[in-house]
Amino acid sequence: MDNIEIIFKNIINNNIEFTKHGKVATYIPELAKNNPNDLGVYLITLDGKEYCAGDYNKKFTMQSVSKVLTLMLSLIDNSNKVFEKVGMEPTGDGFNSIVNLEIKDIHKPFNPMINAGAIATTSMIKGKSVSDKVNRILDFARKLANNPSININEKTFLSEKETGHRNRSLAYFMKSYDIIEGNVEDILDIYFCQCSIEVTCKDIANMGCVLANDGISIHTGERLISEQICKIAKTIMSTCGLYDASGEFAVHIGIPAKSGVGGGIMAAVPHKMGIGVYGPALDEKGNSIAGIQILKELSQKLDLTIY
């Protein structure tokens, strides 16, 4: 048995306790149905070894984990012009905060990992129609996960569309300052679709693997993203990936990662591995409470910090 296998034997038991201290997201009604006791993890090394534990097979929606994908696609489509409309600085505010949009002169969102920033990067993705753009995002997710069966959870999409008033206000606010162009409702539909992409821990571990491997699929050897775009994505994940908990996460865990309110966290350990965790009980900042602890245990025991 190798070192990681030994750690994986107890990793769920060691961290399941933390799920009791979190709550599932309820502001999106469909997410309120998630089981707060779920906890799973999947780890894939760049030389192809795979390890899993707990509820690694359960499906959940990507939510904000998808923001990394739409950042990369908008960079593929527009190169660094993206940063004329979205910044690259952490906020210290919650993921759906509106305050910084209003008080800064230029009204551009602080970074692409908060809702306003992600709506802006999504608005820059090219395509002939809404469905064309959604298909491009879906196709990108399938390639990165090496899983052609990935799809959108229709119920979650409709639930978000019905209740996403905060996102609607962020989007219309940005439209009023020309941060986003085009039809706001169309852009929001694309954003709600990307958030509703359904995955497992294995899928996001594979996505993390591509990032860890500087853009090349470990399964096909195909280059899926340029090294430069990978570098930008990992850097912004490191500084902004867990919203206003990113600093603490960097100190204790030190791995580029992105969380979502569906309970997923995608982590990319450069040149080593991709890790996907799922635990829908969230802390007050909207990050998987036990998922963070699992990553902490792995980081400490395997010495994974990049710093």
Ligand code: GLN
């Ligand atoms: N779909 C969610 C929202 O827009 C994503 C937020 C998140 O995962 N933090 O509110």
